[in-house]
Amino acid sequence: MKRLLKPIKDVGIVGYGAYIPMYRIKDEEIGRVWGANGFPIQEKSVPGIDEDAATIAIEAARNALKRAKINPQEIRAIWTGTESKPYAVKPTSTIVAQAIGATPDLDAADFEFACKAGTEAVQTAIGFVGSRMAKYAMAIGVDTAQGRPGDHLEFTAAAGGAAYIIGEKSDETVAYFEGSYSYVTDTPDFWRRQHEHYPRHGNRFTGEPAYFRHVINAAKGLMEELGYTPNDFDYAVFHQPNVKFPLTAAKILGFPMEKVKPGLLSGIIGNTYAGATLVGISAVLDIAKPGERILWVSFGSGAGSDAFSIVVQDAIEEKRDLAPKTWDYINRKKYIDYALYAKHRRKYII
């Protein structure tokens, strides 16, 4: 039984763009407030007081458009995967569509699947374009994630996102999809009920039965379907709720550190949830050479993983300089203390 997902027409990435807010808080500083020590990452990105998932998505989308060099009016769908929608009901994607000048001839919707909502949007865009329903579709993964103050998720929950414009494979695509694979079970390792501010999680239950089981099975499934081994890939980007999990997954799968490191940003920007692997991939595309193959595996609590195999094309050389690179945003940073962080995260009632 064929498990690989592959459209009739080959599709690729026409343009991509990332965005990470400039504010950072060190885990040490969060630990100072809550009396913790021994931290999962160094520091994480914090949205500005005027930023949210929509504004982050807009800048990422604008960067993707710059690289795609297409008229936004040609985009037939914008799908944003996020768990930090500015509105509980009212799409984020329409705000993005309006801001980049893509309205009104398009489909727009928001996707939710915890941290894999972004790759969910990518999967859907591949189908939309690969079936020739549309010329271009934009998939965005973005979050301004919040952990309950003092909870260990607070040390990693971060803000950022990336956008991908999917089109039929051509000389204009910077990379193309060889195939993808999704692996999903009902595993409640992390959730947020209606009207709750913060998610709940299953602590150590989030590891083996959730993250590792899904990430590893998705990666293995995709490689089996395509007949590849880790040796066939030049880079691997795994969902990165922290630094330890993706490195452990890589080790289990047999990927050496150097193939994982370029796309592993969680140690310095935190876990950008639905944005995490999309931002990781954008960092890899910023440096990858034509012909190189990248394994891309997301994870979303609840739970599931999407895995993609992409191959970099010649157009990357010309297009990567058309918009700010992922590291341009990582390097642009301003540290804030917990008091200001709490203000940015709207913890004060005034």
Next chain:
Amino acid sequence: MRKVAIIGVGAIPVGEHWGTSLRDMAVEALLNAMDDAGVDKVDSLYVGNMASGSFVEQENLGTLIADFAGLGHIPAVKIEAACASGGAAVQEGFKAVASGLDDIVAVVGVEKMTDAWPTDATRYLAYASDAEYELFNGASFVALNALVMRLYMKEFGATEEDFAHFAVNAHKNGANNPYAMFKKVIKVETALRSPYIADPLKLFDASSVCDGAAAVILAPLDKAKEFTDTPIEIAGIGRAVDTINLANRRELLRLRATIEASRRAYKMAGVEPKDIDVIEVHDAFTIMAAMALEDLGFVPKGQGAKVASEGQIAVDGDYPIQTMGGLKARGHPVGATGVYQTVEAVWQLRIDAGKNQVPDPEIALTQNIGGTGSNITVNILRRV
């Protein structure tokens, strides 16, 4: 067109009138002016008011004030031109008399600001900006004036200390005005030590939220002597607008509306800047006082702040401004301000200004600014 004179003036002290409503403030000022003129009825009423709908949830002020002042079934209407509403109402009253339509016309300016929460007051005032593009982006009037002030300081080398002298002068004169909100003499250091509210603009560069009402009674000049021994002629009026959005100005450091309005007023009165003895400028912010002196034609562009620090703006100086405290010390109950200025100019011309009397003045000018210089009135008054 008939010549028009002011035959009576009245006001209430500017301040925080917690116990007095808008209607009672307006009626009291109006009755004071009617008593001063010795009239017990008027042909029509013009009310200068900026934002009563926002501040006290009351519009239709023409009716409200005519009704409660017992003026009967006269024509009465509110005139709104942002902070220049008072100056504009005086002009509308002037037109009614000059045209021959009415003989005795009352003009009252009133604003009741302290009933609003302070941040709401800031918001209501900013309704007079290009609200969709200025207030929308978080601009207050203080902030818009600060943008002009910073640019002015850069262009002309003016300092924060230069501007402080406007506040010092205002407070010095306000101390002798029983109707002033602030009657406390201050030093330059007091102004300079005050906190920034929109850098580089400090608390003492700005007028404050307050309540007030002032009124004048107008009559044809040829009948004025029937009512008073000291009629004051409204010799010239001028009004002009500019872009509502500060950013759209052709020149950010020139108030085109002041230039146009004063040109009309000077022409109508047949005078020039050098003929003016008393200058009541709209010093809602010290930067506006500096620019007023320039755009009204008293000093060259860029010299406005300098003449303040050189002491030339005092009552006995070359350019006596804020003679009864100005907007800074007398107070700036926005829609009433233009009428207060008129009342004060009349006091000066009647030689009734007490310790702040400008020596033997013949001609006074009042400049009243609405918005960020987007709607400006200039009136010229003459002793007859």
Next chain:
Amino acid sequence: MPAMQVSRYWRHFKEKYRLAGTKCKKCGKIHFPPRQVCNECGSREMEEIQLSGKGKVVSWTIVRNPPSGFEYYKPYPLALVELEEGPIVLAQLTDVSEDEIDFGMEVEMVTRRIREFSEDGIILYGYKFRPVLKTSKD
């Protein structure tokens, strides 16, 4: 709930989200905000123009006593920005510290949250400007 019916805000999304102005078909003057009548030549023939969002700071201030609705954001920098196409725009600066701002500072437009109404009200987005992002190719 919003202070006013949402139509009051919604009709301006185009110019607020992406800085769309008007250009006079007769004399070429570019306006922001959009105008029906050219304030240069009086022509009524206008076309929409997408502004680049690149500009320079002409003047700025720090708003410390904001109008109601902006309390949570204080203090925030507000500036006059001269766009490369000509018009000057009043907007907030963002992602910048007070001491970095200077005359002539080069800035670029970003779309940000301007304000929101109460918990259940709409969120208003609009243009702000930030220092031009430093990129590795520079």
